[in-house]
Amino acid sequence: xxxxxxxxxxxxxxxxxxxxxxxxxxxxxxxxxxxxxxxxxxxxxxxxxxxxxxxxxxxxxxxxxxxxxxxxxxxxxxxxxxxxxxxxxxxxxxxxxxxxxxxxxxxxx
Amino acid sequence: xxxxxxxxxxxxxxxxxxxxxxxxxxxxxxxxxxxxxxxxxxxxxxxxxxxxxxxxxxxxxxxxxxxxxxxxxxxxxxxxxxxxxxxxxxxxxxxxxxxxxxxxxxxxxxxxxxxxxxxxxxxxxxxxxxxxxxxxxxxxxxxxxxxxxxxxxxxxxxxxxxxxxxxxxxxxxxxxxxxxxxxxxxxxxxxxxxxxxxxxxxxxxxxxxxxxxxxxxxxxxxxxxxxxxxxxxxxxxxxxxxxxxxxxxxxxxxxxxxxxxxxxxxxxxxxxxxxxxxxxxxxxxxxxxxxxxxxxxxxxxxxxxxxxxxxxxxxxxxxxxxxxxxxxxxxxxxxxxxxxxxxxxxxxxxxxxxxxxxxxxxxxxxxxxxxxxxxxxxxxxxxxxxxxxxxxxxxxxxxxxxxxxxxxxxxxxxxxxxxxxxxxxxxxxxxxxxxxxxxxxxxxxxxxxxxxxxxxxxxxxxxxxxxxxxxxxxxxxxxxxxxxxxxxxxxxxxxxxxxxxxxxxxxxxxxxxxxxxxxxxxxxxxxxxxxxxxxxxxxxxxxxxxxxxxx
Ligand code: SF4
Numbered sequence: 001x002x003x004x005x006x007x008x009x010x011x012x013x014x015x016x017x018x019x020x021x022x023x024x025x026x027x028x029x030x031x032x033x034x035x036x037x038x039x040x041x042x043x044x045x046x047x048x049x050x051x052x053x054x055x056x057x058x059x060x061x062x063x064x065x066x067x068x069x070x071x072x073x074x075x076x077x078x079x080x081x082x083x084x085x086x087x088x089x090x091x092x093x094x095x096x097x098x099x100x101x102x103x104x105x106x107x108x109x
Numbered sequence: 110x111x112x113x114x115x116x117x118x119x120x121x122x123x124x125x126x127x128x129x130x131x132x133x134x135x136x137x138x139x140x141x142x143x144x145x146x147x148x149x150x151x152x153x154x155x156x157x158x159x160x161x162x163x164x165x166x167x168x169x170x171x172x173x174x175x176x177x178x179x180x181x182x183x184x185x186x187x188x189x190x191x192x193x194x195x196x197x198x199x200x201x202x203x204x205x206x207x208x209x210x211x212x213x214x215x216x217x218x219x220x221x222x223x224x225x226x227x228x229x230x231x232x233x234x235x236x237x238x239x240x241x242x243x244x245x246x247x248x249x250x251x252x253x254x255x256x257x258x259x260x261x262x263x264x265x266x267x268x269x270x271x272x273x274x275x276x277x278x279x280x281x282x283x284x285x286x287x288x289x290x291x292x293x294x295x296x297x298x299x300x301x302x303x304x305x306x307x308x309x310x311x312x313x314x315x316x317x318x319x320x321x322x323x324x325x326x327x328x329x330x331x332x333x334x335x336x337x338x339x340x341x342x343x344x345x346x347x348x349x350x351x352x353x354x355x356x357x358x359x360x361x362x363x364x365x366x367x368x369x370x371x372x373x374x375x376x377x378x379x380x381x382x383x384x385x386x387x388x389x390x391x392x393x394x395x396x397x398x399x400x401x402x403x404x405x406x407x408x409x410x411x412x413x414x415x416x417x418x419x420x421x422x423x424x425x426x427x428x429x430x431x432x433x434x435x436x437x438x439x440x441x442x443x444x445x446x447x448x449x450x451x452x453x454x455x456x457x458x459x460x461x462x463x464x465x466x467x468x469x470x471x472x473x474x475x476x477x478x479x480x481x482x483x484x485x486x487x488x489x490x491x492x493x494x495x496x497x498x499x500x501x502x503x504x505x506x507x508x509x510x511x512x513x514x515x516x517x518x519x520x521x522x523x524x525x526x527x528x529x530x531x532x533x534x535x536x537x538x539x540x541x542x543x544x545x546x547x548x549x550x551x552x553x554x555x556x557x558x559x560x561x562x563x564x565x566x567x568x569x570x571x572x573x574x575x576x577x578x579x580x581x582x583x584x585x586x587x588x589x590x591x592x593x594x595x596x597x598x599x600x601x602x603x604x605x606x607x608x609x610x611x612x613x614x615x616x617x618x619x620x621x622x623x624x625x626x627x628x629x630x631x632x633x634x635x636x637x638x639x640x641x642x643x644x645x646x647x648x649x650x651x652x653x654x655x656x657x658x659x660x
Contacts, residue, residue: 016168020136022206064138068531087158087535087590088527092158096528098456098538102189102204 014041014074015053016081016089025092026066027082028057034066038079038093043074072098120264121223128152129211132438136208143583153224157529160204164227165217169237169255169279170198170482174469177480179220181465189212192465193452194458196234196522198274198482199227202530210342211540211643215316225263230271230358232262232343238280238287239481241352242402243445243491245437248300253398254335257391260398261336268343272350273358275343276315283602289578290314290323290485290604293360295340295400296335300334304329312342312372313364314604316570324378326368332395337387341379405477410442414495420502427502432515435498444497445561447515448488448505453549454542457523457559458486467508475501484573484600485522487515512549512638516559518627519549522573526566526583527590533566535583535590536616540564543620557627560640561600576600578640579623580607594651596626597644611657622656629655 015028016038026034027041029102044050050071057069059069073085084090128148135145147508149155153164165180173181180200184192185577187209188202195201205213209386217223226234235255242250258277262268268275281289281298289295295311301522307329314323330338342360351357364372436445448468450458460468472480475497481489493501505511514520515626521544524530541564548554563577567584580595591613598607627640629652634643644652 018156018160021208023156025159036616061142062135063140067142086588088158088533091527091536095159097536098528098542 011076012043012045012074012082013050013053013071014038014043015050015057015069016041016072016084016092017057017061017069020067023067027062028053038074038084038089039077039079041074041082043051043076043082044071055066059091064086114638117221117263118218121218121225124152124223124225125211125214125218128214132207132211140353149210150228151225152205152210153227154210155228155531155650157203157525157531158527159529161207161210163202163205163210163213163530164195164448165200165202165224166227166234167199167222167482168259169235169241169252170239170484171241171252172239172480172482172614173220173478174473174480175551176220176222177201177465177469177472178345179222180512181462181469183213184462184465186216186438187218188359191459191461193456193525194482194486194488196484196500196524196571197227197234197487198239198484199363201481201525213553218651226259228274229267229269230273230275231276232258232265232271236261236276236278236287236292236484238282238285239483239489240286240436240445241281241481242404242490243438243443244282244284244286245439246284247280247282247439247614248306249281249298250299251279251296253395253402254281254296254298254332255279256337256398256402257335257395260394261339263390268347271343271347272352273355273360275346277339279475285600285602285604286574287482288600288604289317290602291573291600292323294339295323298332299329301329301335307331308335310338310342312376313361313369315359315361316573316575318356318357318568319359319362319365320570320606321365322606323361324364325367326373333389333392335356336391337375337384338380340387341376341383342377347373369405386418405479407419407440407443407477407492408494410440410494412441413567414442417495417498420499424499426506426511426513427499429497430502430511433513433517434515438492443495444498445503446490446493446498446513447483447618448490448510449512449515450487451511451514451520451545451549452509452512453519454546456538457541460488464508464510467510471501471504485520487520507563512556514549516561516562518549518554518557520561521545521562521564523564524566524572524579526564526572532566532569533583534585535592537564537566537581537583538618540581540583540592540619542621547620547624555625557631558639560627562623563598573600574598575606577605577607578644579626581619581623584613586613590616592616594622594626594656596649597641599641603641610649610653625655626652 030042189654216431237255278287278292297309310327311323431657434447476490477492521541523537523541565572565574582593595607
C-alpha cells in the first residue's frame with residue numbers, strides 16, 4: 001500500500017478522532033456524525049469553519065463518544081472528496097500498511 | 110516457575126475492579142479523557158493509531174504453557190488473531206475494544222498475569238537473561254533476583270511517581286543477553302574469589318534521544334544488600350531527577366550531569382544511612398522465592414544422541430536449523446532452542462494464536478513447561494532434549510516457526526513504528542520486511558553470519574537502533590519517511606552506541622544502503638571476523654566512502 005509523501009499544509013482541514021469503544025479512527029461529517037472514511041468528512045476551508053468543526057468534536061469528546069480529537073490537514077481527491085495529507089493520517093485512514101488484510105477496506109469489503 | 114501468592118492475587122483483582130469502574134465512568138462521561146488516560150495507562154492500555162493497545166507484562170520474559178495458551182486465547186477472542194512480542198520481553202495486543210479490556214485483564218489474572226508496571230513513571234517490568242536457568246555460562250538462575258525486585262517494586266509507595274519510567278535488567282552470565290548496560294539499572298551477578306557472590310551495578314544506561322552505555326557504580330554488591338542499594342539509587346533519582354523536562358527526566362541524565370563517580374558517592378552515602386535500618390527480609394524472601402523456581406526434573410543423558418545426529422546427517426534443513434537456532438545447555442543431552450519470530454518477509458515479533466499454541470504444546474510435551482521471550486523479539490524453549498529436536502522441528506515447520514536465522518541479517522528487531530504507534534515518525538516494519546525479503550535464507554546471509562539490525566520509528570528507540578550493529582532510525586523529513594543509518598552499536602557485553610553515517614536515505618535507499626554496508630564488510634573482513642569486529646578495526650571511513658563516495 002503506497003503512502004503519498006507530502007507535508008503541504010493542504011487547502012483545508014478535517015477533524016479526526018478515535019471512536020471511544022473500539023478506538024478506531026473516525027472523521028467528523030457535515031451532519032455531525034462520525035465516519036470510518038475521511039472521504040465522508042466535512043471539509044473546512046476557512047479558519048472559522050475549522051474552529052466550528054473542532055468545537056462540535058470537542059463536545060462529542062466531553063460526551064464520551066470519541067478520544068484524541070484533532071484537526072488535520074486535508075486536500076480533495078480527484079472526485080472532490082477530502083483526503084488527509086500527512087502519512088500518519090493516511091495510515092490511520094487505511095489501517096496498518098503491513099496488514100492490508102486488516103485495513104478499513106478489508107473490513108468494509 | 111514463580112507462582113503468584115495471595116497478596117499479588119488481591120492486588121490484581123482490586124486493580125481490575127477499579128479499572129472496570131473507571132471504564133464505565135469514562136463511558137458515562139463522568140471521567141474526562143485526561144482523567145481516564147492516566148488510569149488506563151496505569152493498566153497498560155494505550156490508544157494507538159487504529160485502536161487500543163494492551164501491553165501485558167511477562168516478568169523477566171518467562172511464561173508457562175498455560176499462560177501462553179491464554180495469550181493465544183485472548184488474541185483469538187478479543188484481538189484479531191495475533192499478538193506482538195516486544196523488545197521489553199512483553200506482549201502487546203493491537204486491537205482490543207475498550208469495553209473488553211476488563212474481561213481481558215480478568216482472563217490474564219486466571220493465569221497469574223496482568224498489565225501492571227507496563228506503563229507510567231514507575232519501575233517497569235523487570236527483564237532478565239532469556240536463557241536463565243539453562244545457560245552454560247551462568248553462575249546461577251537470575252530470575253529469583255528479578256522476582257525479588259519485581260515484588261519489592263510492585264506498587265512501591267515511594268517509587269510510584271518517579272520523574273520518568275525506570276527499567277531494571279538482571280543477568281548472571283558473562284555473555285550479556287539482557288542488554289544490562291542499556292537499562293536504568295543493570296545487574297550482573299558474579300562470583301568473586303575473595304568477596305564471594307555479588308552484583309556489578311550499572312546505572313544510567315539507556316537509548317532514546319540521549320543514548321548512554323551505563324557506567325558501573327559498584328563492582329561488587331553483596332546479594333543481601335541488593336534491595337537497600339536499589340532503594341538508595343531510586344531515592345536519589347526520585348529527589349534529584351529532572352521533573353521539569355520529560356526529555357531530561359531519565360536517570361541517565363542525572364548520572365551524566367553529576368558524573369558516575371559523584372553519583373556513586375551519593376548513592377553510597379544514602380546506602381550507608383539506610384543499611385543499618387534494613388532487616389534481613391530480602392534474604393529470607395529470596396530463599397522463599399527460590400523455592401518456587403524448581404529446577405526441572407532433568408534426565409541424566411549422554412552428551413550426544415544418535416537419533417539427533419542421524420537427523421542432522423539426513424536432513425540439511427534440520428541441520429541448518431540446529432546450527433543456527435540452538436544454544437548449549439548446562440545439562441548434557443539438552444539444548445536451548447531459539448524460535449525466531451522472523452519469518453522471511455514477516456513482521457518481527459508477531460505471532461498468531463495458532464503459533465502461540467504450538468509453542469505452548471511443544472513446551473508442555475518436550476520443554477519442561479518453560480517458555481521465554483527475548484528482547485530480540487524471539488521465543489525460547491530453554492530445556493529441550495536433543496533426541497526430541499527432530500519432532501520439535503517438524504512441528505515448528507508446520508507452524509511456520511522454523512526459520513533458521515537467529516542472529517543473522519534477517520533476525521531484525523523492529524518497533525511497531527508508524528503502522529501502529531501514535532508517536533512514530535516513520536514506518537519500521539516495512540523496512541524490516543524488505544531487508545528480510547532480500548537476505549533471508551540466502552547464501553549471502555549465511556556468509557555474513559552474526560549481524561544485528563535494529564529499527565526504530567522514532568527517537569524513542571523502542572527498536573533499540575542505537576544498539577544495532579546496523580541501526581536504522583525513521584525520521585520525518587518534510588512529510589517524507591527518511592531513515593538514518595548508524596553503525597557499530599552493540600547490546601551485549603561489548604555495549605556501544607552506533608555512530609550515524611551521514612545523511613539519511615529514503616525507504617528504497619535505506620535497503621540499498623544496508624546492502625552497501627554489508628558489501629563493504631565482506632570486502633574488508635579478515636577470516637572469521639564478525640561485522641562488529643571489522644567495524645571496530647577499520648572504523649566508519651570505508652563504510653562512509655562506500656555509502657556517500659569520497660568527499
Ligand atoms: S520507537 Fe517510536 S515509533 Fe517505535 S514504538 Fe517506540 S515510540 Fe513508537
